[in-house]
Amino acid sequence: MVSPAPSEIYQQSAGNMVSGQVIHEHVYDRLRDALISGQLAPGRPISVRRLAAQFDVSAMPAREAIRRLVAVGALEMTETRRVMIANMTEEKLKQIQRARLALEPQLGEAVLEAIGTQPRQLAKLIKVLVKVDAELDDAIRQGDLPGYARTNSEFHFTLYRASGAHVIISLVESLWLQYGPHMRQIVGRLGTDCLVDDQHKEIIAALEAKDAEALVNAIAADIHIGMDTLNVGDDPVIEAKAS
């Protein structure tokens, strides 16, 4: 089975084992990135065999990757066990926002608790964040939507990972995975102009000042800006693009 058929969405299919990663983990990571960067439209069906063909792997790793993503709520399973990118509802969006507001500011606090007293690590983190934020501005200027989404998540999770709070981080990641496809739909409709008002500069400033309260507020504000203004559209525009 030497089917080339590479997908323009998932970059690069697997060889056998890359960087200590097993095949199904590679598939999972690519799929997760595609979801977080909004490259998969809600309603899009995901099948084991099709996914396997797209990655030029056997069915097994595709199955495992899909199973994991369904488990964390990133993919939705119908009553007939078909799998697809979940459609967003107003209710779900509300819950995702509530959960993000409940968890992510706490991660900011946890970052200061973890490395607030270690100037070197804090400085290094800030340096990375400034760099990522610059890339983010580039992506916005160029109207590169997937690039924006990917870089935005990199900014946030770089910050969050510095807290070392892996348990909470994985909860947050599951929320981002659920939100990703929908965000792309909305921003794609409104244009990247609606993205310029993020609170990343304020987040960085609060880190530099080691001001936990300001940090919490900035993160919460960033979540509000990203989700309040971006309401659910009434036309889901289910665009199932096969193969």
Added chain:
Amino acid sequence: MVSPAPSEIYQQSAGNMVSGQVIHEHVYDRLRDALISGQLAPGRPISVRRLAAQFDVSAMPAREAIRRLVAVGALEMTETRRVMIANMTEEKLKQIQRARLALEPQLGEAVLEAIGTQPRQLAKLIKVLVKVDAELDDAIRQGDLPGYARTNSEFHFTLYRASGAHVIISLVESLWLQYGPHMRQIVGRLGTDCLVDDQHKEIIAALEAKDAEALVNAIAADIHIGMDTLNVGDDPVIEAKAS
């Protein structure tokens, strides 16, 4: 239904689905219940073949169940991809508590938002909660630890499910799955006496009064009682119990 020619190659083609549930979901549910009710000790290894043998199924459903549980953090995977019940650390426990405090009180609020204006549904919920709470008291009196853990989770999730906030509920469930095995260890060491002080009566009273603030406080207090007093023990006491 006319049974078609049975295959001699595949032994159980007939009994694949039980009550609309597919085999791997059945295995998952059983394993999840065992985790939440604390019947699996931290450190216990879980292997595909052994689990399959215990449930008298093939390896495939066991694999899928394990994969899902690893995905939600209920099981831990070593660097050599061995799977086991996660060991608790003080840091992890702290994160679980923070996340629970951030999410579960909100679910209480959401319950009042959802059915606070529908007296019949609210009354029905309260009735169920009272019944479950009575069972809980029985379990405590009899020193039935798994029964306590199972009934306690039933109390909380019966309440939470009334909110309809499935997104947040699944996050909370993942936290309970991580906490279950450790709780059992701790309570098993301290005895069930440390459990009598839960806030369930206060939760029910707050529901009856439709007092969101009191409800939030009661849920938070219940979490504190369940987790503050129960610190991490230093001796893991690995004990294997098959099901």
Added chain:
DNA sequence: TGCACTATTTCGTGATCACAAGATTTTGCT
């Protein structure tokens, strides 16, 4: 008795097939 080395077992992963049921396309009749 203690310890290094080897043999055996156990394990996760990947591959491939069978099967039933859902989904889709084609066909056939009015």
Added chain:
DNA sequence: AGCAAAATCTTGTGATCACGAAATAGTGCA
């Protein structure tokens, strides 16, 4: 042309085998 029935394709699930690596048991030497 319209619509229902039938044939075909697709899909998730389960079963089973192969393979290499990790873990355990076993052995022999000191």
